[in-house]
Amino acid sequence: MIRPALVALALLSAAPAAAQESFSYTEIAAPRQTGAIVLPTVPAGTPDREQWMVQNGLIGVRNVTVPTLTPVLPAGPSTGAAVIVAPGGAFLGLAIDHEGWQVARWLANHGIAAFVLKYRVIPTPADNDQFRRENDAMRNGGTASFAPPADTPPAALADGLAAIRHVREHATEYGIDPQRVGFMGFSAGGFLSRSVVEHGGADAPNFVAPIYPSMAPMQVPANAPPMFVAIAADDFLLAMHPDMPLLRDYRAAGAPIEFHLLANGGHGFGLAFGTEGKASEDWIETLYRWMGVIGVLDARP
Template sequence: MELDRRALLAITAGAAVLRPGQAGAQTAPPANGGALPAGLPQPHESIDLWPGPAPGMPANAPAEVVDERSTDPQLTDRALRNVRVPRMSVFRPLVPNGAAVLVTPGGGYKWVVIDKEGYEIGRWLSARGFTVFVLFYRLPGGGWAAGPDVALSDAQRAMRLIRHRAAEFAIDPERVAAMGFSAGGHLCADLATRWDAATYRPVDAADALSARPMLAAPIYPVVSMTAPVAHAGSRAELIGAGAGPEREAAHSPDRNARAGGPPAFIVHAEDDDAVPVENSLMLRAALRARGVPVETHLFTHGGHGFGLRRVAGKPAAAWPDLFLAWAKTQGLY
């Protein structure tokens, strides 16, 4: 891994140790203001990615909106639209195991899912000792200057900030993984193949650190931007419906895979009717061709967007424990 361990520890040891509520004017985690189910911890700690307004903000950026899509008062299913302040919601474990996971929820690059592929994953992983950072990234259709690289900019910046503040969270800056779902799986795979792409100008000392994840776990990921395998909605939001072959290749992680990338853990359901399983198979083949270790689990049934809540009683319910078993072999867990 391209990190100088002693340099990283020196940087993080010299950083101010901030506790929840002491981090200054950080933007609150997204919420809709309504009643929340009892017994489901909500994050109270948030980290803004940028020291001021996010770079390249459009002149008339719309206000953020949280939509509640669930009709069950005991099960929230919120989604954040018009992300204006990219930030991470933090889930701290009672007993940190020294590792961290950056979680990038899905949403077709049209919104960012809050609960199903964000907070539920954060609770599950933090209960097992991981410090979890759920990323609410900017969306490419929002008119930001970085265009289709805007979400990758936020993911790169998030990885660097986590490492810069590692001492505060009692984590090893080398043991930071990435996990993403659907379009967030595309972002996870994009980060794992283009971690050092120059998508923004450095703003502080954190940007001297590597954005390469130790491990990457794209779960039912959008990968290819080329029809007929591409997820049409994500493709249109990310690169535009009329994008040509060059633009498709630039934003298809399987086309950007390279030697030295982080080991990958891929999960998909064969009956996914939204994002064809070929997306994961193409990514797997590209990684293996370049000598990147990859573990792949394909389930007959599961559909799309199953996360944790929609696999109960199905074989796909095994995927989180399979991830933990694999993470142990890689030194993350």
């Protein structure tokens, strides 16, 4: 089941839609992003070309050219843990509301410092009518001037690693332990979560949680951190790699992994979007328990 929260979520599927689909949204001005920090992966003065939208009450953004990191910190007691949250959107846009801000607020309400990553994405037509036409064509098996990449683009990877470095370098300011910095992402953000482990080196996170990511093979480094994966059995991404080589490779490398194959929930369920009565409804509670099991929620001096 393809969720309609942001057009790009649907574009990860290589197969045309079963029925003719049309994407519509309402353009909006950029919302306030209190405390957003511009990451140093673009030169100062880089033009900000991002375009914001609302669909089904959820906010998304495309044409991000200036990456930012927005802290969402606990108002009460802190565990000392931190998580960078990367929304999905096929690297063509970001479902920044239900896969970013909502998740960050949940984490902060549970004592975890959260940081929403607005990373750079592949350009799409600035003209909204052209974007709609081309996107509708792509969703229905046609062609467009843009397409989702097969894996994490270099710009997005650079932004993800810069976010990790920033959080660690400012750990005292944020009241967190620099050795308990995690990275989680949804869909394309899940691809990015894999990539910051695969290519992060010393900047790799201390734990990672790709949610409905690509289950394709992975080059797992020797120092790979604990990983939590959740994906629904009816997710089209799972159909692309039904043997789930990601799990095989992580296990073969001797790296710790916890995996949840949810009975249903489709793709793009985020924190709570359309999950009532589905197996994906409370997945984040399971993630929270896992964080406790691996010790990143233990308060430390």
